[in-house]
Amino acid sequence: MSKTSFIIIEKSYLIRKGMASLIEKIPNTSLIHQFDNEDDIKSLDHLEADFIILNPDLLSTNVLKAIKKIKNNTQLVSISDAAISISKDIDWAGSIFIEDSQNTILNKLNTLIGNRGSTKIKSELPEEISKREADILKNIALGFSNKEIADKLFISAHTVVTHRKNITRKLGIKTVPGLTIYAILNKIIDINDTE
Incomplete structure (x- = not known):
């Protein structure tokens, strides 16, 4: 089975690296390239990908032309803040919001890949x-020791460990x-x- 390929077009280094690390967790996928500005995107016509994960803020006429030069069945996925409205003129295959959890993003990627006729993949998500x-x-995140947590929750220190x-x-x-960080991100x- 051929790998599902991705290109990421996003100006934020952290978001690019985060998306890249999530794509790497999915079996039978490959990240072909990452772009962070319009000048670099001009070289898109030399690449082929199944999906382009794109920040709609970087969507310009030149970027659209470059995307159209890629094979016809490449699908676009927006990555943005939930508050940003994405262009309705584009046929988006899906959308990822920067506020989405790891589980949500992996589920969205699984769905996109599954809808392309690829085998449904099993994401390795943390247990609940x-x-x-x-x-x-x-209490750990708030800086309490094992003994303090035990006293606070009326359990033994051994149980806390x-x-x-x-x-x-x-x-x-x-x-x-x-x-x-996990505790903050998962509310x-x-x-x-923590202050």
Whole structure:
């Protein structure tokens, strides 16, 4: 089976790298190229891709011309802030919002690939954490020690350690800063709570 290929056109380095890392998690996909400005996009006509993930802010006449030079069945996927309206003149195959979670983005990519007739792929998403694990994660992110968490939640320190191990295993995140970022992104804590 041939790989599903992607091109990313996005001005933000962080968003490009984030999308690239998500695409790499999906079996049988390849990232052909990343572009961040209109000048570089002119070389699009030498590339072939199944999908172009594109920031609509970078959509100009020159970019549209370059995209049309790529094989006809290339599909466009917008990546933008949910508040930005995307051009209705373009036939978008789908849209990804920068506020979307990892699970949501991978599900959208799975759907797009599945709709192209490719085999439906299994995304490797983190396991759900339990309500108790979320409580413990919240306290870890807020900087409490195992003993403080145990006292606060009326459980033993050993139970806290066991939950921490389960959280690390399920999420694949081993550092406290990483767990804190996860907690913020998944609205377990508010970013202002960490100050």
